[in-house]
Amino acid sequence: EAQVTQNPRYLITVTGKKLTVTCSQNMNHEYMSWYRQDPGLGLRQIYYSMNVEVTDKGDVPEGYKVSRKEKRNFPLILESPSPNQTSLYFCASSSRGQGAPKTQYFGPGTRLLVL
Amino acid sequence: DAKTTQPTSMDCAEGRAANLPCNHSTISGNEYVYWYRQIHSQGPQYIIHGLKNNETNEMASLIITEDRKSSTLILPHATLRDTAVYYCIVRALGGSQGNLIFGKGTKLSVKP
Numbered sequence: 001e002a003q004v005t006q007n008p009r010y011l012i013t014v015t016g017k018k019l020t021v022t023c024s025q026n027m028n029h030e031y032m033s034w035y036r037q038d039p040g041l042g043l044r045q046i047y048y049s050m051n052v053e054v055t056d057k058g059d060v061p062e063g064y065k066v067s068r069k070e071k072r073n074f075p076l077i078l079e080s081p082s083p084n085q086t087s088l089y090f091c092a093s094s095s096r097g098q099g100a101p102k103t104q105y106f107g108p109g110t111r112l113l114v115l
Numbered sequence: 116d117a118k119t120t121q122p123t124s125m126d127c128a129e130g131r132a133a134n135l136p137c138n139h140s141t142i143s144g145n146e147y148v149y150w151y152r153q154i155h156s157q158g159p160q161y162i163i164h165g166l167k168n169n170e171t172n173e174m175a176s177l178i179i180t181e182d183r184k185s186s187t188l189i190l191p192h193a194t195l196r197d198t199a200v201y202y203c204i205v206r207a208l209g210g211s212q213g214n215l216i217f218g219k220g221t222k223l224s225v226k227p
Contacts, residue, residue, distance in 0.1 A: 004158070033214070042217045042218065042219060043159070043215070043217040045214045045215075048214065058214060059214070088156060090158050090159070092158075092159075092215075101147060101149070101206040101207070103161045103164070104159075104161065104215060105161070106158030106159045106160070107158050108157060108158050109156060109157065109158055111156075
């Protein structure tokens with residue numbers, strides 16, 4: 001089954017304790033990205049990757065890092081989490097190519113609480 | 116990408132057609148209209164997209180006006196499981212290919 005998976009789905013942590021949220025897709029997609037969703041602010045893009053070893057900042061990259069060493073994986077790293085990073089996080093992927101913008105497939109979400 | 120305007124909320128009776136409007140009056144010629152939905156904090160789900168012709172798939176129909184300044188997503192026989200926030204998004208070829216700009220969407224409540 002084609003899917004985007006995220007782990008963990010729920011996480012409670014404390015300020016300053018490094019954490020990684022994993023994202024994996026099995027559709028051989030070139031493009032992957034991370035969004036965060038907050039009440040009243042909607043979904044906002046954090047980082048994206050056009051292909052292996054190619055990453056770039058989205059709209060709200062501060063406090064986050066990403067890496068794209070393999071095509072299927074795109075982990076989101078919080079080196080020193082703070083309470084304002086408490087949010088619902090989504091990973092997404094899509095293919096690339098000519099023609100219409102490609103459909104994005106989203107993971108199930110990771111709910112993060114930073115105390 | 117062009118801005119979109121959607122009603123904040125709508126109700127629909129179960130089994131009836133749900134018609135969700137979207138205004139995109141500043142849309143340009145190379146911009147597509149996409150619809151996604153999000154069911155209660157799950158990951159957004161693609162529904163349908165179109166450029167200028169009406170489109171239909173197993174989930175919904177998309178009607179785009181001739182001037183392309185507005186569109187309507189139609190769920191032909193709404194069920195309780197269609198209760199969700201529906202997002203109308205305009206996206207261009209090239210440019211910011213990946214960043215979906217989600218507005219506030221329309222919260223559709225399907226009632227028994």
